Amino acid sequence: MQIGDRTIRAGEGAVCMLSTANRDGSVFPWGDQLDVERDARRHLAFGFGVRQCLGQPLARLELQIALETLLRRLPGLRLAVPFGQIRFRPNAVVYGVETLPIAW
Structure with missing residues (x-):
């Protein structure tokens, strides 16, 4: 192939x-x-x-x-930290974030 x-x-x-x-x-x-x-x-x-x-x-x-x-x-839902501080899991089988701090 x-x-x-x-x-x-x-x-x-x-x-x-x-x-x-x-x-x-x-x-x-x-x-x-x-x-x-x-x-x-x-x-x-x-x-x-x-x-x-x-x-x-x-x-x-x-x-x-x-x-x-x-x-x-939760209409006021938002990130609790700047987006640049969000840590992603680049080597995981399912791509995603380590944590997602939110506030409302």
């Missing part, structure tokens, strides 16, 4: 890091920046094609309901 300029031979392994793919600058300009209005329809968080997660619509609906409810109930 040829991927870009790399050949993967029979019996060799490969690891797909979806969190890295979803930050690919050739697909998502400024992929390292949070942009809730970004057109991210081509992300790989739920797989793709025949391997696409069947729970994708439910997960998206749950997240939409949770975020809308949180922001409605």
Whole structure:
């Protein structure tokens, strides 16, 4: 199998890091920046094609309901520290933050 300029031979392994793919600058300009209005329809968080997660619509609906409810109930919700002080977990399987200090 040829991927870009790399050949993967029979019996060799490969690891797909979806969190890295979803930050690919050739697909998502400024992929390292949070942009809730970004057109991210081509992300790989739920797989793709025949391997696409069947729970994708439910997960998206749950997240939409949770975020809308949180922001409605806590309208003054904000970071308790400057964004630059937030520590991210760059080498984790699931990309995220170490802690997220908030205030309201």
